[in-house]
Amino acid sequence: MNDTLYHYIDPDFNHTQVGNYTLLLLLSSDNFSLAVMHRQKLMVWRKTAPLAEFTQPGEVQEVLNFAYREVITGLVSPNFTLIPQSLFEEDGVSDVARYLDVQPTDHIFVQPLDADNQVIFKTVEAIITAASRFDLNNALFGATGWIKAIAANQPSAYHLYLNLNDHRFEVAYFKHGKLYLYNTFEFTHEDELAYYTVFVSQQLKLDMSTITVVLGGNIATGDKRYHTILGDIFKTVELNTLTVAHIPESLPQHQLLSLTALQLCASLADA
Template sequence: MISNSTNILSIHLNVDGFSFYFFEKDQTIVTKRNYFIESQTPQIYIKHLVEALKKEKTEHFSLIRLIFSNKLFTLVPNELFNENRVSDYIEFNSFLLPNDPIESKLIETLDIQFLHSYVESIEVQIKDLFPKKEVKILHSGYSLINQLSNFSSEIQYFVWFNFSSIELLYFNEEQLIFYNYFETETKEDILYYILFVAQQLEIDVNEIPIHLLGNIEKHSETIAMMKKYIRHVKIGINENITFKEFIL
């Protein structure tokens, strides 16, 4: 239930839908809503997003976080980072249009710059809809790495579930060894990427626990299948922090 004290709206933007998370000041989740969109055109996507937001009571929000989950990102060691070459870094792995915006943020615990691009028309629509609100642009990868690095004192393999994509992170001795984003259509796709990355990084899935976070409710069949091939499947970060308590 959204109350007068609810002052943070976090909008998670995926390729086939979006989620609203409503927070209190102490980061406690008050309400969560998921919206799935069949059409892939940006115009239809934005239309659904704006219509959904207009139905919410938004007068009490002081901060809106737009969190994009997409392939338009890269990581650069801070000591090698040149702010005049941000587009070159991302275009090495992704295709960008000439005027696509690029954000760079330092992950201080790892001394890594996280660079990402996003759909600017969504940002424009949100700022037009909420002209007096603070709007913060993030990428799910930045948020995941920044927060999960605090739990990386030992070997950790994480899976973040979106609607039809996953993000995989692997830490070893407080260092980020791997992060990537994968679009998926079936539970077999998900299992393939998890096991393939484990094989390439020489992660023993019979020994190393795999921690599941994110939109897990949608993937119950996937998790049941994972348990046939992976010995230690954990829901959440540890006994004290469950997937419902972990937020981007």
């Protein structure tokens, strides 16, 4: 494989052994990323790239066309709604989906987000076309692994979790160890990210002087813009050091969590 396309290729990666590997994909309407795992060990990490490259001839196709033991696909969508499990009714899905502005070419998914919530979300045609070679019936809501990883780490009510993507970020808050809020917001500048983070905190009636903001996702190593502006508002700001895989210390752990945590959802993908 061409090293220039990848952030990381493990020296022990062997294309003849891919039948023992798992391919993890995270797709949005704009871009994609991928990882190849051998059990809990990261073998390959592909740089985030435009979604168009997912279907173009080249090195990426070689990696995508290997006969993996398992493929787990996460679909990033800003068009979703959460329904508590206690209130969820299959017959009411179509009524809820109407609020997602579903177009004829969109695909609607209904699946558990965690033990307490169902998520209904739509996927646009661009993602469906790009990932048509894979079984999208088993695709997951993109944040499922990220939420599952945090929940398993005994999150406190004094932490607010942010995961940054290109022009959009996710925010999650846990109370009594359970997901209390999950939402996404568009942003183009750190000022907007700070505004929406404060907005969420106010809606939750949090004392921001007691809250630690935990950052992850697409934040370059050494980029302190978000630390600086959020640090003036909240108690502390830190990078997410949570890991669910064996990843070399030289890699930015906070950038890999959403992708590698998809492996925690293998049973959901097979459901």
